[in-house]
Amino acid sequence: MNKVKVNLYASLRGHVGGAPSVEVAVEPGRTAAEVLSGLGVPVEQIRILFINGRAATMSDPLKDGDSVGVFPAIGGG
């Protein structure tokens, strides 16, 4: 099993009981989309996705030790 850390931000935290971060065990080859919907995060609300600090897409596969960051539409100054 791979261990993946998922960091959730802003309004997305509400879907995991307010936790900023969860560690999940995932089967090898699972995509970001599969892992996130498995956590109960509605994927259509995700506007920005990072894997290990780099822009990624929902169909990218995750590997052991990956860190995933997900945001809704975010902007600021």
Next chain:
Amino acid sequence: MAVIYRVNMSDLSVRAEEPQDGRKELGGRGLTSMLVADEVPATCHPLSAENKLVIAPGILTGTGAPCSGRLSAGAKSPLTGTIKESNSGGQGGLALAALGIQAIVLEGKPADRRLYRLVVNADGLRIEPADDLAGLGNYDAVARHFEEYGDKIACLSIGQAGEMQTPAASIAVTDVEGRPTRHCGRGGLGAVMGSKRVKAIVVDPAGGKRTQPADAEAFRAAVKKFADCLKKHPLTGQTLPKYGTNALANVINEAGGYPTRNFSDGRFEGTEPISGERQHDVIVERGGVIAHACHRGCTIKCSRIYMDAKGEYLTKGPEYETIWAHGADCGIDDLDAIARMDRLDDDFGLDTIETGATIAVAMEAGIIPFGDAEAAIGLLKEVGKGTPLGRLVASGAEVLGKAYGVARVPTVKGQSMPAYDPRAIQGIGVTYATSTMGADHTAGYSIAANVLGVGGKVDPLRPEGQLELSRNLQIATATIDATGLCLFVAFAMLDDPAAMEAVCELLGGLYGRKFTADDYLAMGKRILAWERRFNSAAGFGPADDRLPDFFKTEKLAPHGAMFSVPDEELDQLFSFVE
């Protein structure tokens, strides 16, 4: 009928001028840059009588268009030596526009060391002695004027920093509650105001009226269309009102571009306690305000009011840039301490970006340790005391860095970089290097496509595509800065063609003729051309359109990133200017 007030501080005379043909349709940055480029000798000393401070509401300010209350100030900058435009939220723009004032131009400088204030109302503009205001922070100075003139006024003012004429001094503008929390922050325009010995400009809009568009029906339809677009876009409609500008902290940190401890790391381990999410919770818990408008008519409402641990008013926001500069850049993870520093910056009248960056350089110099919030507050308080060290803190990172022998100073054209490391986000690096304003983020906000997925996607870690991204944004932003619209409307404009159309229809309705996307871009190009010409005459050349070398050679964790857009490409950014 629009009027430009020429305020001659050498002989204390005031002249009301009707704008000449070429200037009638200008406003904001368009008007300030045109006047400064035309009338200020590019080689003058910024604190001399030859410099001029132009204060101008935007083209749409006062028309009732959503989010259109911004006020521009322009001059030759004491910080950068370039032309400078710096704009602010708050009520100042609206108050001036209500009186039909297209600009106030401060010229000359008094022979004596007395202080003055300007009182502006429906009867005109007069200059009054104001030595009793000397040495006051902005909060006290402004409170006196609200007491004297009532609470419908707006007040522009300088604090101790502006009076000392230090290069990081800001011009404060009062907000909806009458507090000096919004600023023309960047580039030391408060020092120019101080050099002309003007402590405050009190504007009483009573008896004024809304600007009437030439085609009222078309304008009204455009207002509705624009308001709908802003409401619909998730950033302007939801995220910004809820979390404010500091929603960005976690994104930029996650992306590995959150400058930490004087740009030595791209991630800060203390981001969570100073994040937009935490700030939201603290504000709500303590009975502060979120979804707050800094000026009447703003529908985005990104500002907020921050209470201290006792539930008493402390400061606004603070904003993303301020929290970064006094937080991650200094290794400080204490939001309350940062808020106290924001309050001090607003009171002394300092650019919060420049000041936080300066404290970080002071930490690199070993004056105080990284991460020591109380020591940082103590250092900042020196400004209010007017000590030599305080003057250095109020002079920006480059000056303090030179005084203390620091080699790693993150500036371009003398202005400190804002809250994005150009190695991890190369598009903003191009803007920092090339902008006529010095290292500036709003001038061409590449973050939108580099990180936020707004207006396209350009990989932030690679050099490809960054030049075009920055160039297009710099052009479009120059126009927005002229309209008086808050830059945040750009998020909607970049994603939604209807929003871009609506802005053109607003301008068209105001002018009474068709205003196209081409006209929009042409205005931005014209403004940048004036600014480039001024900078060139002031002695700036390609060597000044560069980042400090260490950004090209020192790797930034976590990505091991370096800025790699070639110099030859940077020299092409302004190829559209003949």
